[in-house]
Amino acid sequence: MFDALSERLENVAGRLRSRGRISPADLDEALGEIRTALLEADVELGVTRHFVDAVRERCSGEVLSKSLTPGQQVIKAVHEQLIEALGGEALRLTYASRPPTVVLLAGLQGSGKTTAAAKLAQWWKQQGRNPMLVGADLQRPAAVEQLRVLGASAQVTVFSQPGDPVKTAVAGVDEARRLGRDICIIDTAGRLSIDEALMDEVCRISKRTEPHYTFLVIDAMTGQDAVATAKAFHDALALDGVILSKLDSDARGGAALSVKEVVGRPIVFASTGEKLGDLDLFHPDRMADRILGMGDMLTLIEQAEQKMDQDVVARSADRLMSGRFTLDDFLEQLHQVQKMGSLGGILRMMPGMSKEIRQAADSIDDGQVSRVEAIVRSMTPKERAEPSVVDGSRRVRIARGSGTSTQDVNQLLKQFKEMQKMMRGMGPAALAGAGGGRLSRMAAARGLGGASAEDSLAEMLGSRPGAAPRPEAPRPAPGSKGRVGRNKKKGGRVTPPKGR
Amino acid sequence: MIALWIAIGVVVVLALSATIVVRRRRPPAELATRTAAPSTAAPRAESGESEAPPAAAPRPAAPPALRERMGRTRGLFAPLRALGGRADTAAAFEAAEEALLRADVGVETTNELLNELRASGVGADGVLDALADQLVAVFAENADRTLRFDDEPGVVNVWLFVGVNGVGKTTSIGKVALARRVEGRSILLAAGDTFRAAAADQLALWAERAGTEMVRGAEGGDPSSVVFDAVQRARARGNDLVLADTAGRLHTKVNLVEELAKIRRVADREPGRVTEVLLVLDATTGQNAVVQARQFTEAVGVTGVVLTKLDGTAKGGVVIPIERQLGLPVKLVGVGEGPDDMIAFDPESFVDALVGL
Ligand SMILES: Nc1nc2c(ncn2[C@@H]2O[C@H](COP(=O)(O)OP(=O)(O)OP(=O)(O)O)[C@@H](O)[C@H]2O)c(=O)[nH]1
Ligand SMILES: Nc1nc2c(ncn2[C@@H]2O[C@H](COP(=O)(O)OP(=O)(O)O)[C@@H](O)[C@H]2O)c(=O)[nH]1
Ligand SMILES: [Mg+2]
Ligand SMILES: [Mg+2]
Numbered sequence: 001m002f003d004a005l006s007e008r009l010e011n012v013a014g015r016l017r018s019r020g021r022i023s024p025a026d027l028d029e030a031l032g033e034i035r036t037a038l039l040e041a042d043v044e045l046g047v048t049r050h051f052v053d054a055v056r057e058r059c060s061g062e063v064l065s066k067s068l069t070p071g072q073q074v075i076k077a078v079h080e081q082l083i084e085a086l087g088g089e090a091l092r093l094t095y096a097s098r099p100p101t102v103v104l105l106a107g108l109q110g111s112g113k114t115t116a117a118a119k120l121a122q123w124w125k126q127q128g129r130n131p132m133l134v135g136a137d138l139q140r141p142a143a144v145e146q147l148r149v150l151g152a153s154a155q156v157t158v159f160s161q162p163g164d165p166v167k168t169a170v171a172g173v174d175e176a177r178r179l180g181r182d183i184c185i186i187d188t189a190g191r192l193s194i195d196e197a198l199m200d201e202v203c204r205i206s207k208r209t210e211p212h213y214t215f216l217v218i219d220a221m222t223g224q225d226a227v228a229t230a231k232a233f234h235d236a237l238a239l240d241g242v243i244l245s246k247l248d249s250d251a252r253g254g255a256a257l258s259v260k261e262v263v264g265r266p267i268v269f270a271s272t273g274e275k276l277g278d279l280d281l282f283h284p285d286r287m288a289d290r291i292l293g294m295g296d297m298l299t300l301i302e303q304a305e306q307k308m309d310q311d312v313v314a315r316s317a318d319r320l321m322s323g324r325f326t327l328d329d330f331l332e333q334l335h336q337v338q339k340m341g342s343l344g345g346i347l348r349m350m351p352g353m354s355k356e357i358r359q360a361a362d363s364i365d366d367g368q369v370s371r372v373e374a375i376v377r378s379m380t381p382k383e384r385a386e387p388s389v390v391d392g393s394r395r396v397r398i399a400r401g402s403g404t405s406t407q408d409v410n411q412l413l414k415q416f417k418e419m420q421k422m423m424r425g426m427g428p429a430a431l432a433g434a435g436g437g438r439l440s441r442m443a444a445a446r447g448l449g450g451a452s453a454e455d456s457l458a459e460m461l462g463s464r465p466g467a468a469p470r471p472e473a474p475r476p477a478p479g480s481k482g483r484v485g486r487n488k489k490k491g492g493r494v495t496p497p498k499g500r
Numbered sequence: 501m502i503a504l505w506i507a508i509g510v511v512v513v514l515a516l517s518a519t520i521v522v523r524r525r526r527p528p529a530e531l532a533t534r535t536a537a538p539s540t541a542a543p544r545a546e547s548g549e550s551e552a553p554p555a556a557a558p559r560p561a562a563p564p565a566l567r568e569r570m571g572r573t574r575g576l577f578a579p580l581r582a583l584g585g586r587a588d589t590a591a592a593f594e595a596a597e598e599a600l601l602r603a604d605v606g607v608e609t610t611n612e613l614l615n616e617l618r619a620s621g622v623g624a625d626g627v628l629d630a631l632a633d634q635l636v637a638v639f640a641e642n643a644d645r646t647l648r649f650d651d652e653p654g655v656v657n658v659w660l661f662v663g664v665n666g667v668g669k670t671t672s673i674g675k676v677a678l679a680r681r682v683e684g685r686s687i688l689l690a691a692g693d694t695f696r697a698a699a700a701d702q703l704a705l706w707a708e709r710a711g712t713e714m715v716r717g718a719e720g721g722d723p724s725s726v727v728f729d730a731v732q733r734a735r736a737r738g739n740d741l742v743l744a745d746t747a748g749r750l751h752t753k754v755n756l757v758e759e760l761a762k763i764r765r766v767a768d769r770e771p772g773r774v775t776e777v778l779l780v781l782d783a784t785t786g787q788n789a790v791v792q793a794r795q796f797t798e799a800v801g802v803t804g805v806v807l808t809k810l811d812g813t814a815k816g817g818v819v820i821p822i823e824r825q826l827g828l829p830v831k832l833v834g835v836g837e838g839p840d841d842m843i844a845f846d847p848e849s850f851v852d853a854l855v856g857l
Contacts, residue, residue: 039607040606040607040608040787041787042604042786042788045601108784108812109666109668109809110665110666110667139837141702141705141706142704142705143702145702146701146702147697149697150697192809192813193812194812219782219785221664221785221786221788221789222784222785222786223604223785223786223787223814224601224602224603224604224786224814225784225812225813225815228813229812229813246665246666248752249664249750249752249788250751250752250791251788252787252788255786274665
């Protein structure tokens with residue numbers, strides 16, 4: 001998402017940057033373009049006006065005239081305003097003193113509540129919590145069944161009972177308490193904000209279950225209506241935050257900007273695909289960086305820390321550094337990486353990916369990964385450790401054993417060799433402190449990005465002394481052409497493992 | 501395949517470098533005491549015990565009038581109307597611009613429409629009516645809004661429902677099945693969403709409501725073969741229309757869109773004939789709907805639009821650029837979750853409902 005918005009802003013920025021002075025007319029023109037960009041990105045009209053006014057205020061004549069680089073000043077103002085509009089600081093999650101912590105999800109039809117419920121359950125499970133799901137959507141055909149299937153793949157208990165949604169929700173919370181679950185996530189039916197009967201129903205669910213958190217789930221593709229909807233749900237339920245779904249789309253995501261402004265509550269989670277793992281805490285500052293064209297290495301590193309098995313990865317890393325990275329390590333590594341979400345999604349979060357790569361990322365089917373796995377599994381331990389022994393007849397055997405073609409096997413071996421070469425170069429050097437630069441140089445050499453890829457990846461890898469970079473953190477070089485990656489995570493699917 | 505390899509390469513390298521960065525940050529003592537992430541020791545959850553809910557009762561509903569169903573909120577054009585002839589032309593145009601933008605018509609189309617109006621020299625008190633006429637004229641460009649049906653004996657018509665996630669494809673099929681049956685067509689449903697959890701169960705309930713047969717495949721199975729089977733089955737049973745559901749997919753996901761194109765090709769094989777590819781759009785969607793319409797049309801040749809959820813506060817104005825730029829006709833409108841909440845799209849009542857309150 002945000003593609004067009006950031007492109008437009010970059011255009012405006014590019015023009016302003018080259019000017020030593022900015023006349024009031026220049027500023028008006030720039031603000032006019034920002035207005036159009038925001039509207040095209042589906043930011044609500046009122047919010048757009050407010051945004052533009054706020055930027056104008058930040059660019060008061062005095063500030064601009066004092067500045068040696070007035071263009072930069074305007075960009076900075078947009079950036080700051082963007083962060084503010086996106087929600088300031090991230091919400092810090094707390095938990096009920098008397099468990100379970102009840103989480104209520106509400107929203108329009110089809111916004112992604114049920115999927116988000118299951119994702120949250122899995123997310124909390126990974127945080128070491130013990131969640132339970134309650135299916136209180138008794139309206140849509142097969143809604144509870146959907147939740148049950150998702151709950152099963154997240155290995156989380158799903159409670160539901162026929163009859164009245166309010167009673168079901170209450171019984172679900174009781175059940176969670178009885179089972180000693182510390183988090184109870186309630187999925188509700190989709191409803192329109194003007195459907196009085198259904199809004200009243202969800203209010204009653206809220207009164208009776210006293211949720212610790214009430215989240216509105218809203219589709220990132222929503223247009224001007226995002227504000228009306230968010231406001232109505234907020235009035236009815238006193239929202240604590242928002243979950244933005246379908247962020248893996250190419251929607252420009254104006255809803256994100258609009259909703260915070262009207263509701264005054266932060267966007268807490270971002271849902272970025274149909275896989276259960278495709279959910280992240282929402283970081284407004286990072287998102288603003290993304291809009292202005294920086295990649296999202298921080299999220300990536302954080303996910304790596306959180307979701308990958310550190311022991312396994314460390315072992316591979318050790319072997320990598322001693323130059324003994326085998327196909328077994330490769331496979332293990334691949335599994336770890338897959339825990340972070342879909343491959344395409346991860347690729348998209350990397351800074352410095354060219355447009356072609358980002359498009360290619362869309363076409364990656366995680367089902368294909370299982371073919372790679374099948375090939376490696378059809379090799380003997382010796383072959384895995386020393387792929388160079390694989391000759392013609394072995395290739396045929398491996399292909400047959402894995403149900404693939406010899407071309408596939410060839411391809412794997414070839415790519416693996418390349419990868420080994422790359423890694424051998426980077427291992428010890430990376431530890432010595434030159435890692436990021438070399439890594440990205442190599443990536444760039446392989447045609448994975450332009451010059452800016454090198455810079456930003458090096459920058460991001462190097463500039464992580466533990467804290468998130470604030471807005472003042474290194475920006476891509478002014479006028480740098482290559483845009484960097486975005487927050488997109490492309491999706492495999494949620495339902496049981498099948499190739500799609 | 502190449503993309504996959506690039507991805508695997510990059511991602512693996514990345515994961516390792518991330519680890520190295522992380523390790524560099526850590527004091528050595530901590531490295532020595534690493535423990536496995538808690539998530540790997542996942543406890544087995546017991547499965548919940550309870551009954552499946554009963555099918556939602558169909559809501560009683562008279563055939564809905566669009567204007568009634570759409571106009572339940574404050575009209576966007578009320579401020580313009582209130583201006584009447586008192587205001588100057590500039591103010592009237594400003595009010596019109598605001599209303600169009602708020603209806604999701606989009607900046608570009610709004611500007612085009614208003615520039616045309618300005619050129620026509622209309623005065624402040626005429627803006628509203630002129631605009632309404634202009635909008636009706638946009639829709640008039642795409643005159644044919646009938647659902648295409650091939651009466652040739654032996655042909656099994658296939659209507660394919662496509663769109664992004666959660667827009668209302670399955671529900672629309674259920675409603676169309678009910679309406680068509682009333683018209684005396686003999687219908688078969690194809691549960692071509694083999695992907696979303698319980699998607700076929702959802703359609704099965706609609707099949708029951710509509711009293712039609714449904715063909716389903718294994719969950720996770722190949723959707724094309726479900727549609728293929730449905731066509732064969734329809735031929736054997738003498739059904740003349742197959743309504744094929746598909747899994748929601750973002751237009752940006754190349755392989756999923758390719759899968760859709762394959763479904764379409766398979767459905768078109770004798771005796772099947774794809775006579776409608778209906779793109780389902782959610783009225784709450786903003787400008788992205790135009791992109792969806794363009795991409796799906798390129799990939800599978802969309803023949804018409806089903807605009808759902810017009811019973812909400814969203815106005816669905818994005819269909820105006822879609823009609824105007826892409827020449828795609830809106831054919832059906834969804835105004836609720838009940839079996840009867842589907843009506844044929846009528847430009848005049850849509851424009852009336854949009855502008856008239
Ligand atoms: N691409 C993508 N699809 C999503 C995402 N979240 C949910 N979906 C899909 O969107 C569709 C609707 O999601 P649900 O979770 O069923 O939405 P819901 O709000 O529970 O819908 P109702 O219960 O029908 O109101 C499903 O096809 C999901 O797989 C996301 O982040 N990205
Ligand atoms: N209010 C309203 N809800 C609708 C309409 N059409 C579908 N829905 C609801 O939107 C949600 C998603 O619909 P579904 O048919 O499952 O979408 P699909 O994923 O595209 O098949 C469901 O909760 C439907 O009941 C409509 O016209 N109005
Ligand atoms: Mg649901
Ligand atoms: Mg469906």
